[in-house]
Amino acid sequence: MANKKGRRRRFGAVRQYRSGKWTASYLGPDGERIRAEGTFETKKDAEIWLSQVEADLSRGDWRAPDAGAVGFREYAEKWVEERELAVRTVDLYKHLLRLYLLPTFGPLDLDEITAPRIREWRAERLRVTAAKTTVAKSYRLLKAILETAVDDDLITRNPCRIKGGGKETAAERRIATVAQVDALADAVGIRWRLMVYLGAYGPMRPEELAGLRRRDVDLERLVIRVRVAEPERTNGRRAPGETKSDAGARSVVLPGFLHKEVRQHLAWYAEKGPDGLVFVGEKGAPFRRTSFGRKWRRARTVAGLPDGFRFYDLRHTGHTLSTRSGATLKDTMVRAGQSSEKAALIYQHSDNERQRDVAAGLDEMVRAARAKRQSDNSAHHKEGPAGS
Numbered sequence: 026m027a028n029k030k031g032r033r034r035r036f037g038a039v040r041q042y043r044s045g046k047w048t049a050s051y052l053g054p055d056g057e058r059i060r061a062e063g064t065f066e067t068k069k070d071a072e073i074w075l076s077q078v079e080a081d082l083s084r085g086d087w088r089a090p091d092a093g094a095v096g097f098r099e100y101a102e103k104w105v106e107e108r109e110l111a112v113r114t115v116d117l118y119k120h121l122l123r124l125y126l127l128p129t130f131g132p133l134d135l136d137e138i139t140a141p142r143i144r145e146w147r148a149e150r151l152r153v154t155a156a157k158t159t160v161a162k163s164y165r166l167l168k169a170i171l172e173t174a175v176d177d178d179l180i181t182r183n184p185c186r187i188k189g190g191g192k193e194t195a196a197e198r199r200i201a202t203v204a205q206v207d208a209l210a211d212a213v214g215i216r217w218r219l220m221v222y223l224g225a226y227g228p229m230r231p232e233e234l235a236g237l238r239r240r241d242v243d244l245e246r247l248v249i250r251v252r253v254a255e256p257e258r259t260n261g262r263r264a265p266g267e268t269k270s271d272a273g274a275r276s277v278v279l280p281g282f283l284h285k286e287v288r289q290h291l292a293w294y295a296e297k298g299p300d301g302l303v304f305v306g307e308k309g310a311p312f313r314r315t316s317f318g319r320k321w322r323r324a325r326t327v328a329g330l331p332d333g334f335r336f337y338d339l340r341h342t343g344h345t346l347s348t349r350s351g352a353t354l355k356d357t358m359v360r361a362g363q364s365s366e367k368a369a370l371i372y373q374h375s376d377n378e379r380q381r382d383v384a385a386g387l388d389e390m391v392r393a394a395r396a397k398r399q400s401d402n403s404a405h406h407k408e409g410p411a412g413s
Contacts, residue, residue, distance in 0.1 A: 228343030
């Protein structure tokens with residue numbers, strides 16, 4: 026029980042208990058009296074504590090003592106739910122939370138997550154998993170969640186302070202040759218060969234190819250209109266929606282050598298009617314990433330490409346060949362459906378006529394590479410085996 030030795034101060038009040046310890050209290054912004062959690066050895070210590078609280082209030086750095094007593098699990102799951110994210114991003118974040126963040130931070134309140142704890146968690150995850158890229162993604166997610174907690178005045182400072190902790194060191198993207206793209210198309214099977222060519226020379230994303238309809242294909246002008254994306258979630262369900270960015274909705278002018286490939290595919294494999302899917306499986310079901318993945322891995326081996334070569338690397342192949350055929354960076358961005366505010370300010374506009382020039386250059390380059398390969402093969406056969 027406090028005695029009456031204390032005196033009123035300009036801000037807050039200090040009082041001495043019968044034990045000799047001191048306590049301090051003040052009125053919060055909501056008018057409620059807030060008392061220090063512990064006691065102080067001296068009156069001066071209690072007054073110093075009040076002075077620090079007063080300074081926080083004047084700077085706008087004050088927060089309620091129990092503000093950070095919010096469970097990380099609840100806050101993080103709500104954080105994901107409240108954001109407008111692509112479904113694949115939602116799946117990724119939930120995966121990272123479940124396997125990387127919640128096992129360590131799930132039982133803690135926000136204000137219990139400290140910089141030392143985060144450093145220890147990151148070192149342990151790197152040591153146990155050796156998954157540098159995934160740990161970096163997890164750290165970035167943790168940092169973003171806690172940054173929002175700072176904005177919500179639940180914690181005063183973000184404890185994620187590891188320099189470069191969220192940086193990924195991406196491996197250099199692989200590029201296939203024209204011959205390897207042809208080999209991939211041959212090996213993946215006649216039903217899926219056009220998907221390989223559109224991935225390389227479109228260049229289109231798998232989720233864009235999955236959402237492609239007959240009405241999106243202008244065979245006469247050899248133009249494909251990319252309007253939607255239908256990514257496949259981790260539960261196997263399709264999630265129709267908008268393209269990855271505003272620039273993703275675009276018209277792609279295809280190189281001339283693909284005319285026969287497109288015509289035959291539409292005649293043999295695409296669903297009927299304007300809304301018919303361009304790519305469907307052998308049993309008429311929509312394109313599935315898992316089933317195509319098995320065909321892709323076998324085709325990759327046949328084509329002599331490394332295990333790490335992904336379908337997405339076909340896009341990089343297309344970017345590179347387009348650039349070699351004379352495309353500017355802006356041309357390549359428009360063709361691939363990539364957006365960048367900085368690039369939009371720096372690089373000139375790439376109109377449909379320019380895209381036809383790029384497609385023509387790409388067509389010429391692929392035809393030349395095929396002709397050279399055919400000529401080399403013919404010369405080899407004419408020479409016959411050595412010593413004949």
